[in-house]
Amino acid sequence: MRRIITVAGSLALLVGYVHSALINPIDYNAAPPNLSTVFNNSIFYTWRPKAHVLPPFGAIGDPCMHYTDPATGLFHVGYLYSGDGGNSGAAGATTDDMVTYHDVSTDPMFIRAGGINDPVAVFDGSVIPAGINGTPTLLYTSVSYLPIQWTIDYTKGSETQSLAIARDGGANFTKLTEGPVIPGPPFPVTNVTGFRDPYVFQDPKFDAALDSTNGSWYVIISGGLHGSGPSMFLFRQYSPVFRDWEYLGQWWHEPANSTWGDGTWAGRWGFNFEVGNVFSLDDEGYNTDGDIFTTNGAEWSEIPIIPQVSQFREMLWSSGNLTKAENGSVTYEPSMAGKLDWGVYAYAAAGKILPASSAASNKSGAPDRFISYIWLTGTNFGTSDFPVDQQGWSSSLLTARELSRGTIENVVDNELVNETASWRVIGRDTSSDTVTLSTLKQVIAREARTAFISNATRTFTEPDRTLSTNTNSTSTNTAFSQSPISKFFMMTASLTFPSSARTDGSLKAGFKILSSAHESTLLYYQFSNESLIIDRSNSSAVAAITPGILTNNEAGRLRLFDIRDSNGTGNGTAVETLELTVVVDHSIVELYANERFVLSTWVWSWFETSTELAFFHEGETEVVVGNVTVWEGLVDAWPGRS
Incomplete structure (x- = not known):
């Protein structure tokens, strides 16, 4: 669906890398060359992550087609894939711990384009874990014509929905020898901008609203x-046997290029939805009795006149209500919405239920959960001139996240809470003048976070300190007493702001990472626009020499509320503490905040010495930084790969 780039095959890549490394060694302690001129595959390991889901070679695209195999308890992670001489389809891996992964086969594709229904491409799909004959059954978008884009007229028959059945433990999915089970948009809904990315689910709320048989499947x-x-x-x-599907209408529709509220907290609904998921969450995780949530991609434009090409995208979430219409159909209306990831290149999220009975949850003791993966494109959706051939691989999936319903308690009932935003008020206490807020909670999958800590090769802490630009002992950019010796680590920290921070328009406070005398990246919060920012303007010494190494700043909105004292009965208030978790996996940086905010991006630092950490502060207001801990090493997510 999103364009993915073809690179060399596995054997050629490895041979080419060894050959080029021997005759053209790269010195990461010297100024970089123009990387678009070096041998193919010669920078294969320069920025390659080790703790993330990505193929052994080639280009990864949308995450999709995840499922837990009821026969083995293994969780299967799928993704669109292009590699090995131009073949494309979907590939995948299994995991029994949400930490380490194993390719489903040496290929590693389990379905390829080129069948009767999909002569051109295989787009995203979704798996019924116990489908036809109790076997995992894939419903996917089969593509017969390209191009497909929301800015151009739609070609009838270009996107249909077809079935395939798992074989060999999911190493292969065999397509049914019949036509598509959903042959196109329903009549008279023909003038579509897109018709793809089926997501299958069960939900008793839908059963009740639609007078369906209990346990019915929907898509x-x-x-x-x-x-x-x-x-x-x-x-x-x-x-x-899932061969026929009944159309029930447009479950959710938004006006073209409209926004949620004023667009501050969730951007635009755009002109076309992609990769939609729907599921129910409570405070612990997945629960059909919980609140309805969605994740969806939105394609949009900055101008009202539709251009021929638009690369603007948002990866959104929402929560809302299901309403039964007079004609018997159901409609959805959001009551809060936000961004699942604020990174410009983070898109196409796909989630799936990870049941308590799965192998991973059995090990960790976790309840039923909803796990989501997001694609981080390394080429700005194919529009940048990044040296892909020289690298030999492209893009990655971000760390798996657990989604649940989040609650923020003892929030002062003031103008900060009364907004159409990524939260909603679910309770008011007039005696303490406080409210309770609900939002989407998203955190690193518990198994991955635990592994990053328990498998650390080095762990160190920094003493609490007060940052002030005007105090020499705690001046701007104060270096840590220790820094990692590699570019693989997780760091946690808390920042405490006084109330006066809200009126300090110059205040910036946070950290400098991946730093040396030649390059560095800033992570900081500023109250002037309630934003967490990853400043990449000096992040890569390669950027000035090699095309396609992007250094634009990344930013996302996070409101820190006023919180009543801990027992909720006093008159004291304080600005909500900013709780940060930063994951650095070589070139991937993921910034998590307060269990409700994520901003992910690439940082292509060059020098081997660019591993230093420092505190960062600008402005008049003092900021207290505490609980700083660094776990270095992460994990090798692919122990079976040579």
Whole structure:
């Protein structure tokens, strides 16, 4: 669906890397060359992460087609893939611990384009874990014509939905020898902007609202209507073997290029929806009795006149209510919405239920969960001139996240809470003048976080300190007493701001990472626009020499509320503490905050010495930084790869 780039095959890549490394060694303590001129595959390891999901070679695209195999308890992670001489389809891996992964085969593709229904491409799909004959069954978008883009007229028959059945433990999915089970947009909904990315699910709330048989399967297909706006199309299982699906209408529709509220907290709904998921969450994780949540991609434009090409995208989440219409259909109306990841290159999230009975949850003792992966494109959706051939691989999935319903308590009932935003008020206490807020909670999958800590090769802490630009002992950019010796670590910290910080328009406070005399990256919070910012302007010495090494700043909105004292009865208030977790996996930086904010991006630092950490502060207001701990090493997510 999103364009993915073809690179050399596995054997050629490895041979080429060894050959080029021997005759053209790269010195990471010297100024970099123009990397677009070096041998193919010669920078294969220069920025390669080790703790993330990515293929052994080639280009990874949208995460999709995840499932837990009921026969083995293994969780299967899927993704669109292009590699090995131009073949494309979907590839995958299994995990029994959400930390280490194993390719489903040496290929590693489990389905390829080129069948009767998909002569051109395989786009995203979703798996029924116990489908036809109790076997994992894939419903995916089969593509017959390209190009497909929301800015151009839609070619009838270009996107259909087809079935395939797992074989050999998921190493292969065999396509059914029949036509598509959903042959296109329903009549008269023909003038669509897209019709793809089926997501299958069960939900008793849908059963009740639609008078369905308990346990019915549903599928939402993402797209939109030209001149009208983005939509999610809803279908219900009609035959017991999933070969027929009944159209139930546009479950969710938004006006073209409209925003949630004023757009501050969730950007735009755009012109076309992609990769839609729907699921129910409570405070512990996945629960069909919980609140309805969605994740979805949105394609949009900055101008009202639709251009021929637009690369603007948002990866959004929402929560809202299901309403039964007079004609018997159901509609969805969000009551809060936000960004699942604020990174410009983070897109196409796909999630799946990870049941308590899965192998990973059995080990960790976790309840039923909803796990989501997000694609981090390394080429700005194919529009930048990044040296892909020289690297030999492209893009990655971000660390798996657990999604649940989040609660913020003892929030002072003032103007900061009363907004159409990424939270909603679920309770008011007039005696203490406080409210309780609900939002989406998203954290690193517990197994991965535990592994980053328990497998650390070095662990060190920094003493608490007060940052002040005007005090020599705690001046701007104060270096840590220790720093990592590698570019693989997780760091946690808390920043405490006084109330006066809200009126200090010059205040910036945070950290400098991946730093040396030649390059560095800043992570900081500023109250002037309530933003967490990753300043990449000096992040890479390569950027001035090699095209496609992007250094634009990344930013996302996070409101720190006023919080009543801990027992909720006093009159004292304080600005909510900023709790940060930073994961650095060579070139991937993921910034998590207060269990409700994530900003992910690439940082292509060059020098081997660019591993230093420091505190960062600007402005008049003092900031207290505490609980700083660094765990160095992360984990090798692919122990079976040579």
